[in-house]
Amino acid sequence: MFSDHTSLDPSLVQAYRETHYRVNGPLGPPGHHGLTLLVDEHSLELADLHLKYGVARSAFITACNPHSMAITDAANMARHADLSSYLQQSGLTYLEGVGQHPHNAWPGEPSYLVLGLAMPDAKALATELEQNAFVWSGEDAVPKLVLLK
Numbered sequence: 001m002f003s004d005h006t007s008l009d010p011s012l013v014q015a016y017r018e019t020h021y022r023v024n025g026p027l028g029p030p031g032h033h034g035l036t037l038l039v040d041e042h043s044l045e046l047a048d049l050h051l052k053y054g055v056a057r058s059a060f061i062t063a064c065n066p067h068s069m070a071i072t073d074a075a076n077m078a079r080h081a082d083l084s085s086y087l088q089q090s091g092l093t094y095l096e097g098v099g100q101h102p103h104n105a106w107p108g109e110p111s112y113l114v115l116g117l118a119m120p121d122a123k124a125l126a127t128e129l130e131q132n133a134f135v136w137s138g139e140d141a142v143p144k145l146v147l148l149k
Contacts, residue, residue: 007149008132012068015101016133016145021060023049023097023113037113037135037143047141053093055115056139059122062099062111066130080110083129087112123148 021037035045037060050056063079065071087094093115100108114122119136126134127148135143 008147012132013145013147015104015106018103019099019101021097021099021111021113021135021143023060023095037137039135039143039145042140042142043137044141046137046143050115050137050139050141053115055093057117057119058113058115058137059117059125060097060099060111060113060135060137060143061122061126061129062109062131062134063129064109064111068132076110079129083112087114092117119146122146 017039019039021039023035023037035043035049037043037046046058050058061083063083064076066079094112095115097111097113098108099111114125117125117136119138122134122136123146126146132149133145133147136146137143
């Protein structure tokens with residue numbers, strides 16, 4: 001399901017793997033604000049979030065910078081707003097987030113953690129958003145990088 005065979009530049013894939021996928025907002029007990037997902041690292045906080053919302057899976061998806069090509073902030077904000085509208089209309093539960101590499105100069109990308117999104121639906125959505133990859137977590141609450149190219 002999570003193939004490492006890709007046409008993407010290996011340094012780009014490595015950057016995706018190193019990125020911190022942050023979910024914003026008050027989550028869990030009072031005073032606990034947000035969580036950070038790391039690829040291939042179990043997240044107890046994510047497992048708790050899945051339990052809280054009664055789901056077994058989630059996808060961390062952005063609409064920004066299609067195919068990892070930088071576009072203007074205004075264009076990214078419009079794409080992010082369109083994704084928000086789509087998620088609202090679809091009745092999906094989602095939380096605001098941002099994907100940010102901890103060391104490189106690439107700006108953080110506004111994103112959403114979409115709760116309960118099945119893998120085929122996440123792939124279709126990320127493909128429609130012209131993304132190279134997204135992060136998906138199943139029942140084990142281990143975020144996995146899913147490459148689309």
